[in-house]
Amino acid sequence: MAEASVSDNADQTRAAVAAAGGADAVAAGGTPWRRRLLLWAVPLAAIAVALFLYGSAGRYVETDNAYLQRDRIDVVAQVAGEVRAVLVPENARVAAGQPVLVLDDTVFRIAVAGAESRLASARADVVAAQAAYREKTGEVAVARATAQYAVREYQRQQELAARQLVSGSTLDGAHRSADLAQGAIEVLELQRSQLLARLGGDAASPVDANPSVRVVAAELERARVDLARTRVAAPQAGVASHLPKVGSRVEVGRAAFAIISDASPWVEANFKETDLEWVRAGEPVRIVIDTYPGRTWRGHVESIAQATGAEFALLPPQNASGNWVKVVQRVPVRIALEQVAGDPPLRDGMSATVNIDTGPHTRFDRWFGRDR
Numbered sequence: 001m002a003e004a005s006v007s008d009n010a011d012q013t014r015a016a017v018a019a020a021g022g023a024d025a026v027a028a029g030g031t032p033w034r035r036r037l038l039l040w041a042v043p044l045a046a047i048a049v050a051l052f053l054y055g056s057a058g059r060y061v062e063t064d065n066a067y068l069q070r071d072r073i074d075v076v077a078q079v080a081g082e083v084r085a086v087l088v089p090e091n092a093r094v095a096a097g098q099p100v101l102v103l104d105d106t107v108f109r110i111a112v113a114g115a116e117s118r119l120a121s122a123r124a125d126v127v128a129a130q131a132a133y134r135e136k137t138g139e140v141a142v143a144r145a146t147a148q149y150a151v152r153e154y155q156r157q158q159e160l161a162a163r164q165l166v167s168g169s170t171l172d173g174a175h176r177s178a179d180l181a182q183g184a185i186e187v188l189e190l191q192r193s194q195l196l197a198r199l200g201g202d203a204a205s206p207v208d209a210n211p212s213v214r215v216v217a218a219e220l221e222r223a224r225v226d227l228a229r230t231r232v233a234a235p236q237a238g239v240a241s242h243l244p245k246v247g248s249r250v251e252v253g254r255a256a257f258a259i260i261s262d263a264s265p266w267v268e269a270n271f272k273e274t275d276l277e278w279v280r281a282g283e284p285v286r287i288v289i290d291t292y293p294g295r296t297w298r299g300h301v302e303s304i305a306q307a308t309g310a311e312f313a314l315l316p317p318q319n320a321s322g323n324w325v326k327v328v329q330r331v332p333v334r335i336a337l338e339q340v341a342g343d344p345p346l347r348d349g350m351s352a353t354v355n356i357d358t359g360p361h362t363r364f365d366r367w368f369g370r371d372r
Contacts, residue, residue: 071261147181
């Protein structure tokens with residue numbers, strides 16, 4: 001009986017081993033097909049899908065390198081001086097021509113008073129010169145009459161001397177008197193010419209038309225302009241910003257304050273040069289401003305800069321060097337922003353994300369040489 005039990009166990013063991021071997025054989029027969037499917041078909045399908053998605057895209061170009069812009073004017077004082085008064089608060093709206101700053105005008109008032117005094121003196125000099133010219137004209141007339149009498153007297157003395165009725169000394173005296181009278185006319189004519197030159201060549205011209213008076217009048221006008229410039233006004237309507245404090249000094253050529261325009265803002269987006277192949281003026285744009293992530297603005301491409309941003313840098317890159325490294329450049333694109341009633345306030349310099357719809361085409365158009 002023991003031998004029969006051992007024989008049965010051996011048979012069962014051989015049957016289990018045979019069954020296991022059959023299962024392994026079945027499994028071995030199915031492994032190559034599944035492995036080829038996983039190693040080749042699935043990756044190729046994923047690559048094909050990725051290529052299709054990438055190639056069929058390209059209609060929209062987007063960048064977050066975009067900022068809201070408004071016209072900003074840096075108001076520069078035309079004269080230097082200490083700020084005596086600030087007429088508007090910081091970030092207040094001002095109208096065009098509205099005074100914003102008042103500078104100390106003491107020195108400029110003194111300059112105006114001095115110029116007015118010089119102008120009055122110049123006018124008096126011209127009036128005196130005109131009177132002297134008229135006086136010399138009268139003296140010339142008297143001298144000519146005297147010379148005519150002296151010449152006639154000399155002629156009479158010549159006739160009497162020819163008949164030996166007068167002495168030679170009397171004739172010489174008459175001759176000398178005629179010569180002196182003629183010489184006096186010439187001297188007076190020269191003096192009158194000098195006066196006429198001081199009067200600008202026209203003794204009858206108005207006093208204010210005289211060159212010397214016009215020079216001083218111009219100095220007075222300049223002094224008055226400088227005095228008026230001590231009141232610095234806003235050149236256009238907008239919001240006054242960066243106002244100085246009372247007591248600070250404003251210098252010529254340096255911005256005293258800034259005016260942010262009330263005009264409609266625009267967006268300046270700096271796109272990579274490789275994204276601008278299909279971008280054209282007039283294309284629609286979707287804009288999201290970071291301050292209001294839940295709102296979307298519409299706009300359109302207004303213009304594309306004719307130079308990259310690097311070309312406007314203070315120190316443009318020198319690409320003709322031995323250690324040159326190619327870097328994708330950014331090109332500014334100006335986008336007109338369409339505003340509607342109820343839009344939240346927009347401020348200069350806000351960050352934005354823009355998306356341009358460049359039309360019905362894809363990257364396949366580039367790959368297969370199809371151009372718009």
